[in-house]
Amino acid sequence: MIAxxxxxxxxxxxxxxxxxxxxxxxxxxxxxxxxDVDGVSGTGDWIARRRANALPALFDSATIAGTQLxxxxxxxxxxxxxxxIDTPSRSPAALRAVLPAAETALIPIQADRTSLGRCAxxxxxxxxxxxxxxxxTASLVLSKVPDGLWVxxxxxxxxxxxxxPVSAAVIRHRQAFxxxxxxxxxxxELEMAGQAEADIRHLVSETFGLATAPVAD
Ligand SMILES: Nc1ncnc2c1ncn2[C@@H]1O[C@H](COP(=O)(O)OP(=O)(O)OP(=O)(O)O)[C@@H](O)[C@H]1O
Ligand SMILES: [Mg+2]
Numbered sequence: 001m002i003a004x005x006x007x008x009x010x011x012x013x014x015x016x017x018x019x020x021x022x023x024x025x026x027x028x029x030x031x032x033x034x035x036d037v038d039g040v041s042g043t044g045d046w047i048a049r050r051r052a053n054a055l056p057a058l059f060d061s062a063t064i065a066g067t068q069l070x071x072x073x074x075x076x077x078x079x080x081x082x083x084x085i086d087t088p089s090r091s092p093a094a095l096r097a098v099l100p101a102a103e104t105a106l107i108p109i110q111a112d113r114t115s116l117g118r119c120a121x122x123x124x125x126x127x128x129x130x131x132x133x134x135x136x137t138a139s140l141v142l143s144k145v146p147d148g149l150w151v152x153x154x155x156x157x158x159x160x161x162x163x164x165p166v167s168a169a170v171i172r173h174r175q176a177f178x179x180x181x182x183x184x185x186x187x188x189e190l191e192m193a194g195q196a197e198a199d200i201r202h203l204v205s206e207t208f209g210l211a212t213a214p215v216a217d
Pocket of ligand 1: 089
């Protein structure tokens, strides 16, 4: 599976999801590579933090130029079970390169109306990609979700005119996710991260079709 985390808005949780989805897949025995598009998506910084803490790599990672994606992805897809693509914010050019190359696009969006208004440019690019042949699948992933939800997980939502499935998995706003980003640890490597790990496992199972093992709380 080639899965891309896409949203032009900064700070929505693309990198957190890229590394934790890849980490969970790796812990389940899959060969995974995370591609940091143009080297500015954030994955490289997280891996440097992980290395500074002398933690093992768990999954492969590489920087790929947006311009190389179309031709450079085949080698990665052949060598790994899963390719997870982390994309930079505010780069329509990168998204234009990534979306046709991906099999599935996960669009993390924060669950408030102000954030939605900022997604117009992303949605426009997703609409363009969905009109291509072959088109990726695309779904919204509710990210940094506070207690109240504005949309039902596992349903559909119309965002700026585009009707998309909403993943049943919800990534809640949890300290463990912020800690994961600060430390270079995966959520299962943090103490007291059971619920955060459950969020990630749910999304892994939904996106990559893997069994969801129960997580101790
Ligand atoms: N589910 C979450 N709960 C709490 N905090 C989160 C969550 N997801 C991300 N964060 C926090 O938000 C910050 C931004 O997340 P992240 O770097 O994954 O977003 P991004 O979309 O990749 O942003 P950028 O535009 O910088 O590439 C992280 O440093 C982390 O502190
Ligand atoms: Mg990032």
